[in-house]
Amino acid sequence: MSALKDLYKQVVMEHYRKPRHFGDLPDATHAEGGHNPSCGDSLQLMLKMNGETIEGAKFTAKGCAISVASASLMTSMIRGKTVPEALELAEKFSAMMKTGEAAPELGESAALQGVHTLHTRVKCATLGWQTLKVLLERAQREQAEANV
């Protein structure tokens, strides 16, 4: 079996066919769209924030198996986390894509560590995480402004 098929069989197909937390989040407080212009993939991430805490996270996407699976894993992980905790996870995920080494906090997402050798697919795996980063950084700015 090829390495890619192996990766797909293990986690990717499972999360691609049955993505967790897929669909609209009607009581979302924050939303952000992500786009990969090189392949046309797009993703919409919706969060329900309660102060610093991410209470709910859902997404919709038109994308490849790796991007959908990655977003599915991500939304599972960030629920209940605070903004700084979620941002740290995003950093750790990016680091894993660069080095291939998975921090223990990444949990099941570590299944995607093999993507780091597939340079053309790193963008797919990070699309959801990048969108999360943009959204959370914006939320932080808004909060800082509100506190002034």
Added chain:
Amino acid sequence: MTFVIFRRAAQDYDGRKMSQNLISLSSPLLAGAAGLAGCRADFPVFRHHPGLVFLDSAASTQKPQQVIDAIAEFYAGGYANIHRGAYRLSAQATDQFEAVRERAAQFFKAPAAESIIFTRNATEAVNLVAYSWGLRNLNAGDVVLVSEMEHHANLVPWHLVTGLRGARVEAVRMTPEGRLDLEDYAQKLQLPNLKLVALQHVSNALGTIHPAKQLVDMAHRHGKPILLDGAQAAPHMPLNLSELGADFYVLSAHKMLGPSGVGLLIAQPQHLRDMPPFLGGGDMIREVYTDRSTYADLPNRFEAGTPAIAEVVGFGAALAYLEGLGMENVHAYESELFQYAQGQLNLIEGVDLYGPESDGEHSERAGVLSFNVRGAHAHDVAGFLDEANICVRAGHHCAQPLMRALDVVSTARASFYVYNTREDVDALARELRDIATFFGENL
């Protein structure tokens, strides 16, 4: 709009019909394993990457040894800047550079050698027309007519320039089969403020060959100038631009065995004479004072700064190489390979093909095959193919409006050129069968 994909059952696939009008089908030229007249051996990339199945020539082609040698020889044996040096080496380099303009004029049967402008690529050639012709001729309310099948290179420059002038862009629709809708074209040619038509000659995403002569004649009957984007046409078929009569024609060297960094604008000389320079700088001037300049004659007026000299020389070698193959042969060979690929991929359960069905009689498809595996995203398909050493493009092919019209996010695209063989197609079909099964099982 939903898109009609074509799919034929295996038993419908009519090999006899396929061979009609393909002059070379039975000729020894088409010995499968060797590529066109065995030319595959001229491409060193296939020695460096044994087993490579390169099916992304619509993005950029591989280079034959002859082109690589021409560049190396120019740098080693007589390099100097052109048009400037008062010494023999510069004069010699200038002669070599200008000889390519002459060769290109003959190759494309251009209206005049002086109306061939070297740019960096076809995109820059469109931008040249957009900014030079467009800024002068477009006014508030005017319309530039494109199509929804255009490559971004023939859309975005018009968005920018019409934005500056208060003009706008309208698009000709495509038919469900992936052709230009000629009725819609005829209607939109009557738009009262239409100033310019800018259409592709061949679709980079679907391979549809548009009826260029008809498009030009229809535009001219309405007194409208027309630009044709020939980036995907020039590499694949014989052209006679004098006969075609388009006002502007653009193409890129790197898509036809030549180096990157060279594009061509081939225009009717009277248009260029009326157009102001696009980029200013050295070599495009006549006299320069601190407060004003006057400009050189054609073609230098549009070639500011030191051009890609060695690359242009390399492009000359590419043209010589293609002349050696014969563009008629190139076209016939690719048509045959396309028909074969279309037939093979049609046999695979779970693979959908896009674009007009071509039976070879109308020869309205270039060597481009867009497809999707059911249940799989194109990017995943390309990833699996890459693992099998098969290079295809996956994505929107810089044609997002077309993808919207197709109602797909993306497609995978296999594109062929002279060095491809039936064996390449067989490898693609073999892997696709496997991928379709894999994704089918996991549905």
